Structure formats: structure tokens, C-alpha cells
Amino acid sequence: MTKKISVGLLGLGTVGSGVVKIVEEHQDKLQHQIGCPVEIKKALVRDLDKSRDTNLTKEKFTENVSDILHDPEIDVVIEVMGGVEETRDYLLTALQNKKHVVTANKDLMALYGSELLTVAADNKCDLFYEASVAGGIPILRGLVDGLSSDRITKMMGIVNGTTNFILTKMSNEGKAYDDVLAEAQKLGYAEADPTADVEGLDAARKMTILATLGFSMKVDLDDVKVEGITRVTEEDLQYSKQLGYTMKLIGYAHRDEEEIEVSVQPTLIANNHPLAGVNDEYNAVYVYGEAVGETMFYGPGAGSLPTATAVVSDLVGVMKNMRLGVNGSSAVAPQFPKQLKADEKVLSKYFLRLHVHDQVGAFSELTNLFSDQGVSLERIIQLPVKDSDLAEIVLVTHEASLGKYEKVLHAIEALPIVQEIKSSYRVEGDGSL
Amino acid sequence: MTKKISVGLLGLGTVGSGVVKIVEEHQDKLQHQIGCPVEIKKALVRDLDKSRDTNLTKEKFTENVSDILHDPEIDVVIEVMGGVEETRDYLLTALQNKKHVVTANKDLMALYGSELLTVAADNKCDLFYEASVAGGIPILRGLVDGLSSDRITKMMGIVNGTTNFILTKMSNEGKAYDDVLAEAQKLGYAEADPTADVEGLDAARKMTILATLGFSMKVDLDDVKVEGITRVTEEDLQYSKQLGYTMKLIGYAHRDEEEIEVSVQPTLIANNHPLAGVNDEYNAVYVYGEAVGETMFYGPGAGSLPTATAVVSDLVGVMKNMRLGVNGSSAVAPQFPKQLKADEKVLSKYFLRLHVHDQVGAFSELTNLFSDQGVSLERIIQLPVKDSDLAEIVLVTHEASLGKYEKVLHAIEALPIVQEIKSSYRVEGDGSL
Numbered sequence: 020m021t022k023k024i025s026v027g028l029l030g031l032g033t034v035g036s037g038v039v040k041i042v043e044e045h046q047d048k049l050q051h052q053i054g055c056p057v058e059i060k061k062a063l064v065r066d067l068d069k070s071r072d073t074n075l076t077k078e079k080f081t082e083n084v085s086d087i088l089h090d091p092e093i094d095v096v097i098e099v100m101g102g103v104e105e106t107r108d109y110l111l112t113a114l115q116n117k118k119h120v121v122t123a124n125k126d127l128m129a130l131y132g133s134e135l136l137t138v139a140a141d142n143k144c145d146l147f148y149e150a151s152v153a154g155g156i157p158i159l160r161g162l163v164d165g166l167s168s169d170r171i172t173k174m175m176g177i178v179n180g181t182t183n184f185i186l187t188k189m190s191n192e193g194k195a196y197d198d199v200l201a202e203a204q205k206l207g208y209a210e211a212d213p214t215a216d217v218e219g220l221d222a223a224r225k226m227t228i229l230a231t232l233g234f235s236m237k238v239d240l241d242d243v244k245v246e247g248i249t250r251v252t253e254e255d256l257q258y259s260k261q262l263g264y265t266m267k268l269i270g271y272a273h274r275d276e277e278e279i280e281v282s283v284q285p286t287l288i289a290n291n292h293p294l295a296g297v298n299d300e301y302n303a304v305y306v307y308g309e310a311v312g313e314t315m316f317y318g319p320g321a322g323s324l325p326t327a328t329a330v331v332s333d334l335v336g337v338m339k340n341m342r343l344g345v346n347g348s349s350a351v352a353p354q355f356p357k358q359l360k361a362d363e364k365v366l367s368k369y370f371l372r373l374h375v376h377d378q379v380g381a382f383s384e385l386t387n388l389f390s391d392q393g394v395s396l397e398r399i400i401q402l403p404v405k406d407s408d409l410a411e412i413v414l415v416t417h418e419a420s421l422g423k424y425e426k427v428l429h430a431i432e433a434l435p436i437v438q439e440i441k442s443s444y445r446v447e448g449d450g451s452l
Numbered sequence: 453m454t455k456k457i458s459v460g461l462l463g464l465g466t467v468g469s470g471v472v473k474i475v476e477e478h479q480d481k482l483q484h485q486i487g488c489p490v491e492i493k494k495a496l497v498r499d500l501d502k503s504r505d506t507n508l509t510k511e512k513f514t515e516n517v518s519d520i521l522h523d524p525e526i527d528v529v530i531e532v533m534g535g536v537e538e539t540r541d542y543l544l545t546a547l548q549n550k551k552h553v554v555t556a557n558k559d560l561m562a563l564y565g566s567e568l569l570t571v572a573a574d575n576k577c578d579l580f581y582e583a584s585v586a587g588g589i590p591i592l593r594g595l596v597d598g599l600s601s602d603r604i605t606k607m608m609g610i611v612n613g614t615t616n617f618i619l620t621k622m623s624n625e626g627k628a629y630d631d632v633l634a635e636a637q638k639l640g641y642a643e644a645d646p647t648a649d650v651e652g653l654d655a656a657r658k659m660t661i662l663a664t665l666g667f668s669m670k671v672d673l674d675d676v677k678v679e680g681i682t683r684v685t686e687e688d689l690q691y692s693k694q695l696g697y698t699m700k701l702i703g704y705a706h707r708d709e710e711e712i713e714v715s716v717q718p719t720l721i722a723n724n725h726p727l728a729g730v731n732d733e734y735n736a737v738y739v740y741g742e743a744v745g746e747t748m749f750y751g752p753g754a755g756s757l758p759t760a761t762a763v764v765s766d767l768v769g770v771m772k773n774m775r776l777g778v779n780g781s782s783a784v785a786p787q788f789p790k791q792l793k794a795d796e797k798v799l800s801k802y803f804l805r806l807h808v809h810d811q812v813g814a815f816s817e818l819t820n821l822f823s824d825q826g827v828s829l830e831r832i833i834q835l836p837v838k839d840s841d842l843a844e845i846v847l848v849t850h851e852a853s854l855g856k857y858e859k860v861l862h863a864i865e866a867l868p869i870v871q872e873i874k875s876s877y878r879v880e881g882d883g884s885l
Contacts, residue, residue: 157598165590331601
């Protein structure tokens with residue numbers, strides 16, 4: 020056993036300084052578990068002179084990544100700098116130099132996870148990435164260890180805190196999207212450029228990682244159907260409530276035999292579903308296993324210390340493996356070839372809101388399009404639109420295939436009485452009031 | 453690596469037959485993960501001739517435990533028979549014979565966990581017990597691995613499905629305790645003798661295990677202050693609702709510096725707390741870590757297949773360790789000596805309901821007792837009691853020490869105007885409507 024474990028830190032921003040803090044403050048607990056001290060030996064920074072809120076002394080800073088990647092004393096590289104292409108190169112070099120890697124980088128893992136894990140295994144190195152999905156929630160361990168004996172058939176995740184904060188505020192306070200986004204930016208819950216969050220891309224990357232692990236097949240970002248929250252309106256949220264649902268941006272991954280679907284979409288979740296009560300910036304991942312049934316993992320999805328907790332817990336895993344000499348043996352290669360469901364096999368209930376010209380027979384013309392495709396309706400609301408000759412119609416379907424539902428949508432678009440399709444969302448569960 | 457891993461099963465009841473089913477149906481997944489087949493070689497039963505709902509063939513049944521404990525081909529013993537003293541002897545023998553052990557037995561682990569873990573380590577054997585707390589929820593791994601870098605300061609668990617079912621039904625349907633208990637017994641959610649569940653003992657055993665792991669000190673069953681749900685009335689539940697709370701049987705474990713408290717008590721949980729929405733027979737464990745903040749693990753707390761999932765996931769852990777030759781190395785001995793908080797350091801808000809004779813000055817006489825002890829009041833409700841000269845008074849205190857609160861209670865009992873203290877509960881959080 021080594022007398023001390025040395026860590027190189029790539030990046031010293033929010034999460035990086037959290038890692039420094041936890042390693043320092045919880046040193047006793049770490050030592051008790053692994054039997055030797057752990058030290059952050061060097062930290063890669065962009066600017067040596069920038070003042071930082073960390074106890075790490077300045078001599079440990081470096082602007083040269085080689086100081087870390089080629090330091091033979093460094094056992095573990097923790098990557099919390101973000102970015103993809105350059106970061107991938109760094110981590111490949113680290114692994115080739117027999118350094119274990121812990122990363123919080125979902126973008127990297129969604130794109131190059133499979134390659135990095137292979138190189139790690141080839142070099143008998145650990146590559147852990149718990150922090151890449153749902154920050155402080157130990158969901159990847161939950162899937163890989165806790166539910167290792169089960170066959171997981173469904174995962175639904177609220178895996179982006181920014182959009183959950185925005186939808187919660189819009190829903191609870193009746194505010195408009197733009198106003199809440201501005202508030203989220205002010206509070207630090209949304210970036211200056213919020214695109215990756217609000218367009219669902221961030222959630223899609225996390226679902227790629229979850230689906231790959233949960234279904235044991237290599238799922239790519241391109242396999243995920245993505246829709247963000249930018250078109251969600253106050254009206255949609257009002258109708259959700261009225262029907263007994265809560266609107267959430269849901270990452271949805273479903274397996275049917277050996278075919279899967281993965282999507283990220285605004286979804287009406289029935290109020291009695293455990294995900295419906297996950298509010299503000301919190302994350303949660305709901306996992307359905309054939310044997311275990313319903314489970315859910317809830318917690319903070321981001322933030323300096325929560326994310327750093329996951330990073331340092333991974334570091335503990337690496338160090339325990341070092342003590343036992345079994346690094347590089349825990350990753351399990353995908354068991355199945357990837358097969359995506361055809362749209363005819365993607366099943367869901369749907370919410371549809373549209374404006375039609377209020378003419379005799381308009382409503383039956385519309386509903387005929389559903390029955391033509393064999394899509395049946397569960398709930399219908401029709402109201403006049405103020406100061407116009409329009410009627411607003413809100414429909415919730417029974418479960419139907421995406422293929423059929425899209426045919427209905429196309430037919431509706433072509434219908435002369437239809438003025439506009441205002442919105443369409445997935446629906447999960449039966450709304451209760 | 454062995455060509456096949458052989459398991460001996462002690463007990464073939466609900467959970468045991470679930471284990472057989474999962475090992476059979478998920479054999480492919482298990483083999484993919486561990487690299488060899490796994491077989492249930494023998495199962496200990498009480499009566500060879502009893503007909504059983506399992507695919508295990510009769511030749512594998514035995515009434516003689518030695519057939520398992522002394523079979524050199526058996527690598528792992530899975531204990532799902534329950535019981536304490538005899539079972540302890542069996543597992544000690546199994547461990548001394550170098551067999552790894554997986555158990556779902558909370559009673560055993562609460563009483564003899566420390567001894568068994570020591571013997572396991574001495575024999576380089578694994579002893580895993582994920583299923584002993586909260587059935588299918590991988591909470592022990594969450595504490596030990598997922599949050600290994602953090603300092604856990606608070607755990608609150610809904611860890612008994614029977615009592616949660618009863619309280620949910622009483623609260624939602626306004627039914628009386630006895631009626632709901634009878635219904636729970638009919639549905640199989642409560643035993644014919646429900647004492648261990650409804651008196652809180654089952655939850656206390658689980659909290660002993662959680663507190664030992666979460667706080668890294670050896671907590672004993674005697675350290676847990678226990679109160680069951682048998683005295684919870686419909687009136688108490690109505691007031692809970694009115695004040696913005698939900699009544700739950702909460703296992704509470706709190707650490708303050710290095711002193712701890714552990715209790716199981718009916719508790720009013722603020723409606724905006726994630727535990728408030730955990731209904732019916734579901735379990736959940738809420739964990740607060742200094743760095744990670746709030747997390748919660750939710751799922752089925754009992755049942756054949758959910759519990760068996762946890763058992764077989766532990767078996768996978770044992771088998772992975774066998775492949776790597778590192779069994780017996782994962783348990784971490786407690787880091788701290790146990791120190792219990794004095795009552796003066798146990799802090800909580802409290803709910804108190806009592807009947808007083810409706811006389812001039814009665815109310816101020818009562819509230820003076822609180823101010824005498826420096827306990828301040830947050831909410832007060834006073835109503836006349838029908839057809840009597842009594843008034844019903846409901847109080848919610850601000851946070852106060854248990855020591856002071858109990859002094860107030862004693863003083864109230866001695867007050868002539870007080871007819872009866874009807875109920876008193878812990879309160880967690882601020883009620884919201």
C-alpha cells in the first residue's frame with residue numbers, strides 16, 4: 020500500500036473547489052476508509068493569478084497540463100474542467116499513463132464514454148463518472164450495483180435542475196417563461212447562454228449515460244429524441260393542473276423486450292407519481308425494474324459541494340480498489356446490441372391543445388381523425404377563445420403509438436377548420452385531482 | 453475462477469422463492485456480470501413435503517442445515533429464514549466454514565451485526581445485508597459507497613411499510629386505526645400479530661442498522677427511543693392536515709458534533725418535505741449530508757421480489773469479489789465511539805393536543821408553563837369540546853430541547869384545569885398549506 024495517494028485536479032472552478040474542500044474537511048473519514056492520507060498535489064488552472072476561493076496553496080497551481088498528466092507520483096486525475104475534445108485527449112493520456120480518472124463531465128461521457136472506458140480497462144485503470152448524472156445523487160451506483168440483479172425496463176429522470184426550477188416557478192407562480200428564466204439567471208440556476216439546458220441537450224446527454232448503463236447497450240446522443248421547454252406556455256401549465264398533472268422536463272428511457280426508446284420531452288406527469296413532487300432545482304431519477312418495481316433516487320442535481328461529493332465518493336472507490344489491487348475491473352461492457360424501437364412501438368398518452376374555427380361539425384371533424392387512426396380520447400375540454408370566432412380544444416389521448424399519433428397530427432394540420440396547433444406533450448400516468 | 457458458483461439458501465418462503473425466481477430468470481444478466489453460472493444448490497426448508505410455488509426441484513430441498521453449512525461446494529449462504537439465535541449460530545458456522553453470507557435479516561443484524569461482521573472479516577468472507585433495511589431500496593450502498601466522502605448528519609426513514617400503509621389510509625380515508633389494521637391484515641400488509649410493526653420495533657431495528665452505518669458508530673437497539681402508532685387517532689390526523697403536515701412513523705437519527713440521537717416516533721412532517729409524499733406501503737430514507745445536502749431513496753420496503761432483488765444484488769457483489777479475490781475487505785469498522793445526546797441536546801418542535809376545563813385564565817395558566825421553561829409556541833388552536841365544559845387545545849412549539857419539553861409536560865399533567873393530555877408528537881419542518 021502506498022503511504023499517500025496523490026490527486027491531480029483538472030479545473031478549479033465551482034466543482035473543483037468543492038473537491039478541495041471535501042478532501043480537506045473530511046480527511047479523517049477518507050483516511051479511516053482507505054487507510055492512508057489523500058492529497059491534492061496539483062491543480063490545472065487557466066490563469067495562475069486569478070484569485071480563488073480555495074485553501075489550495077498557490078504552489079500547487081499549474082497552467083501546464085503535462086505537470087499533472089506526466090507526474091509519476093500522481094495516482095488519480097480528477098477532471099472537473101468541462102469541455103470535450105481537448106479534455107478527451109487529456110484523459111486518454113492520463114489513462115495511458117496508468118492514472119485512474121474520476122470525471123464529472125456528462126458531455127464527454129455521452130460522446131466518448133465507451134472509448135474512454137475501453138482505454139481505462141486496457142490500462143487496468145478505473146474510470147468513474149457518478150457526478151456526470153444528477154450531481155450528488157448516487158444513481159449510477161444504484162443502477163450498476165444496487166439493482167445489478169434486476170432487469171430495468173424504464174427510467175424517467177428529472178435530470179436538469181435549470182429547467183426544473185423554471186417549470187416549477189412558472190407552474191407555482193403563474194409567471195411567464197422569459198421572466199422566470201431571467202430570475203434563474205440572476206440566482207445562478209441558469210447560464211448566461213441557457214441553450215443547452217432549456218433545449219434539453221444537457222438532459223439528453225445524461226439520459227444517454229443512464230440508458231447505456233441501465234439497459235446495458237451502447238446508446239448514443241443521436242438516439243435521443245430531444246425537445247426543450249422554450250415553447251411551454253402558462254396556458255399549458257394551467258391545463259396540466261386542471262387535468263391533475265404537473266409539467267416536467269422528463270428524460271424517458273424505455274425497454275420493451277430488447278428494443279429501446281430514449282427521449283427528453285416536456286411531459287405531463289400524473290400528480291400521484293413520485294416525480295411530480297420533485298421541485299425547484301432538485302433532480303430525481305425514477306427507475307422501474309421487473310423485480311424491484313418502482314424506485315426513485317432524489318437529491319441535488321448540481322452545485323459545488325453536492326457534485327464534489329459524488330466526485331470524492333468516486334475517488335474513495337478508486338482508492339479502495341488501489342488498496343485491493345483491483346482497479347480497472349469494475350466496468351461491465353454492454354451486454355446487448357442496440358436496437359431502437361420503430362415509431363409504431365413507441366407508446367404513450369398525449370396532450371394536445373389547438374385552436375379551431377368554431378363551426379358546426381368542427382369538433383366531430385377533428386375527433387374523426389383520431390378514430391381513423393384508432394387513437395381513442397380520454398379527456399376533452401372545449402372552451403371559446405375570447406374575442407374571436409375560435410374555440411380552444413384540449414385533448415388527452417389514451418395510450419397510442421407515436422406513429423399513429425403523428426399521423427393524426429399531420430391530418431389535423433391539413434384540416435381547414437384548424438387555426439393552429441398550440442402544443443403537444445407526452446403524458447405519463449392518470450391525472451388525479 | 454470457479455466454473456460455477458453454488459448457493460445454499462436458508463429458507464424458502466416469500467423472499468426465498470423470489471431469490472430462486474430472479475436467479476433463474478436473470479441468469480443471463482448475472483452470468484454477463486460475473487462470468488460464470490450461478491446455481492441454487494440446496495435450500496433449507498422446515499417441511500420437505502409442503503407444496504411450494506417455486507421452480508426449484510425437490511431433490512434440492514433439505515431439512516438438515518448441515519447439508520448446506522458443511523457442503524464444501526457451497527460458496528455463498530443466503531439467509532432468508534428469519535429468527536435470531538439459531539440463525540446467528542448457522543451464519544457463524546457458515547462464515548467459519550469460509551462461506552460468504554447474504555442476509556435479509558434486520559432483527560439479526562440489529563442485534564448481532566457487529567459480531568457477525570467481525571467473524572466475516574476474520575474469515576475473509578463477505579457479509580452483505582442490503583435487504584435488511586427498506587427492502588428493494590439500495591440505501592446501505594447509498595450510504596457506504598455513494599455518500600462515502602460526505603459527513604452524514606441526519607437520516608429520516610419511513611422504513612416500515614405496514615405502518616405507512618395504515619397511516620396513509622387513516623389520513624386519506626378518515627378511517628379508524630383498528631379498521632385499517634384489519635384491512636392491512638387482509639391485504640397481507642400486516643401480520644396476524646402486528647406488534648413488531650405497529651409498536652415501532654421493526655423500524656427501530658432498521659434505524660439501528662442505518663445509524664451504525666451512516667454515523668460510523670456501533671448503535672444498539674437499546675439506544676433507540678421507540679413509540680409506535682397505536683395511539684394515533686383520527687383527530688390527530690385531522691389536525692396534522694389542518695396545520696399543513698402529514699403524519700408518518702419516522703425513524704429519526706441525528707448527529708450533532710459526535711453525539712447522536714436515534715428514535716422512532718409518529719411525527720408530523722411538513723407537507724413540502726419529500727417524505728410527506730411517500731404513501732401506502734412504500735418506504736423512503738431521507739439522508740442529509742453536510743456536503744451533498746438533501747437526498748432521498750424511495751422504493752418498495754418489502755415484498756418477495758423487491759427484497760429478493762436486494763439479496764441477489766448482494767450476491768452479485770459477493771461473486772464479483774470472488775472473481776477478484778477480494779472478499780471480506782469491504783466492511784469498514786466504526787470510526788467513532790458511540791456517544792448519545794443528553795435530553796437537553798435533543799432538539800425538536802412538538803405537537804401537543806389536550807383537553808382543559810374551560811375556565812377563566814385556563815389558557816394563560818397553560819401557556820405560562822411553556823414560558824417558564826423558555827419553550828415558545830408557534831401555532832395555537834383552541835376549540836370547545838362538544839357537549840362538555842372542556843376546551844380542546846392544540847399547540848405546536850418552536851424548536852425546544854426534549855428535556856425542557858418533558859418538564860413542561862410534567863407540569864401540565866399536574867395542572868388541575870387539565871383534564872387529559874390526548875397526544876404529543878415530534879414535528880419536522882414548517883407546515884405549509
